[in-house]
Amino acid sequence: MKRIHIIIYILCFCVASLAKLHAAEQHTAKSLEVALVKINNQTTDSIQTRETHEKLVVALQEKQQAFEIRVYVLAGILLLLVLVFGVLCFLNKRGDKRLEKIVSLLEKNSSQQKDSGEKNAKIDEAIVAAILENLQAFEKERGFLMSKITLYEFAKQLQTNTKYLSRVINTHKLKSFRNYINDLRVQYSIQKLENNASYRKYTIKAMAKEAGFTTAESFTKAFQKKTGETVSSFLRQTNELLSE
Template sequence: MIKTIFVLLLTLFSFRSIAQNPYYDSIYRVTAQELIASDPKQALKNVEQLSSISTNRAEQLKSLLLKAALLRTYGINNEALDILFKTDSIAHLEKDYVSITRINGLIATIYRESQLNAAATIYFKKTKEAIEKIENENLKNRFRGSIEQESAQIELKKENYLKTIKHINQSNEYFLLAGETADIPFHLSSNYGQIGTVYLLLDEIDSTFFYLNRALNELTKAQAANSPKKGFIYTGLAEAYIKIDSLELAEDYLHKSKSIAEKSNYFELKKETYFKLSNFYKKTGDHDKFIQSNEQYLKLINDDQEEKKRISNLLIESLYEKEQNSITKQRSSSKKITLLTSSVFLLIILLGWYIYSKRQSKKKFLAYIENKNNYENKAKDPSPEKPTAAPETKSKSYMSEEKETEILKKLLEIEKTNFYLDENISLSTLSGKLGVNQRYLTHVIKTHKKSDFSSYINALRINYIVDCIKSDPKFLMYKISYLAELCGFASHSRFSINFKKVTGTTPSAFIAYVKNENEKIN
């Protein structure tokens, strides 16, 4: 009949005074009050859903606490404590003393149930300290009332009955100051029922009846009037009637309790009721009913142990499955991030290369224009251009200096005839026209034009068409393919490639440049 601080603190979660999200609160209430006991796997799903729909830090903390409470209920204490310690860190950062109170209260309960009394005492003290830092006086008094109930339970186990009653009375005083939304009758009913139990242990039967009936009366006014708590009050009354040998009334109350227990399927009430029925029929000598009640009790205990194992395994599997899904999701996310990072890095490299390439092309184009202008200025100079003498060391290996100068002069002269506009021009054709050896001609082109034969011809063609575009406006109107044909290229693509190679820009961009320059002049 005595509830732990865990149950009392958990009850505080659903007070209407702090409800702000009706959808959240409805799922929370069903999960906390029904599903933890009846459908733990669904309860775990609901807890995860609560986490996902939380709209503020307080709701997130409540969800985590509920999950810890669920795991603790089925003996998965290590995982429950892990959650509580993480939650405690968050609550302290937020200075959320309400959550800190609940967290420390639940930790204290887990340690006490595990017989780690020293640790339980430490966290019980932390719970009290956190309560005093809560600003809301109504909420503070509810927690104080719960703490006094827990203190009463500790004293009851020590058989300090007067101290037990003192703590319960103090608890009642706090609950009466807790505000209308605290479901005061429910808490008073719990406390009067506990006082009745103490007087029963003291064999003060009149006081037992007084407080148990008072507990029933308060319960009828509570929000949870049909709570299984009524069954515990009935078993207390049954024991009191047994004490005064009113066995018929005792049996009647035990059966009332059994009806509530089986209807609610509340394990603790069923266990207490079956045990007391078994003892009752043993006392009255009803052998058949004793065997029946005792078998029910033993089966209940055995089934409960098996069910707890099953549910614990089920919850652990669910937790493991969620953890694996989380890991898989993280790995997938990591791959996506890596891919995205690589893509961005590659894009930056490509963008950098593109910008660099554009700048280099622009530099090359400007240099080309400057060289072209310089060449045109030299062309206006009446003094004839003299062929450049070949380097002495290299000339000797091929021909005499006089021969090399002669070939270069012939080459410069034939350039004036635009021979290169013939798309079929070749090294053998040109050497034939000049009347020189192909090897000698190749050497002269390489030495003085810094190029191989094909590049030399292509450069002449491009320079020719550039001069045409700059000097004759009608060339600005021609298609690129036609310009390619005019200067001896067999295809549009090869013309464009060589144009950019020589000038640093495309034919279209060069035409646009010339148009712009013409507009400036005009």
């Protein structure tokens, strides 16, 4: 930014210099023209007068040439400074963008560190024990068969918060809340397929609905993720084993 201010100052100085140079040249040229007019108006055609006339003409031409050279030089410097000014403005703009990007990355990193610190904060052992006990009761009572259970609603039901509940499931069940629920539902379906002949006659959509899944697609994906087999393949193998 300081360099840009210097460039602006130099530009102003060059413009002022051009203006002063033009004014001085105009004054000198006018003086020489007045002198020429006086000589031309003199009736005496002496050698001295002619020499003086010629000297004034030559001086006027030299002044004009010197003025033009100075104008060209200053104009060139002015154009160069304008170009440098434009380049500096462009670089300054890029620098601002880079600075904004760096600040954004630093803020993001600070936010991530803060979140990481909150996640790693230790939960009271009594709270962990209470949540695990509630999870055991939840599994026993098959609360996972509710189709629209969410982490927020489940935490509210267990009288805890979502952070604690999610942390306990991640640490003690080694899975996310969604995978925890889906695995319980799939395990329920496996037990039904192995022990209930009527259930084996259900459509996949009906199996999904009974297990708590909202769609047959989510059921088949969760089933294959846990067992490594499709529902149809598992059902066929189960029927073959039971028929032997």
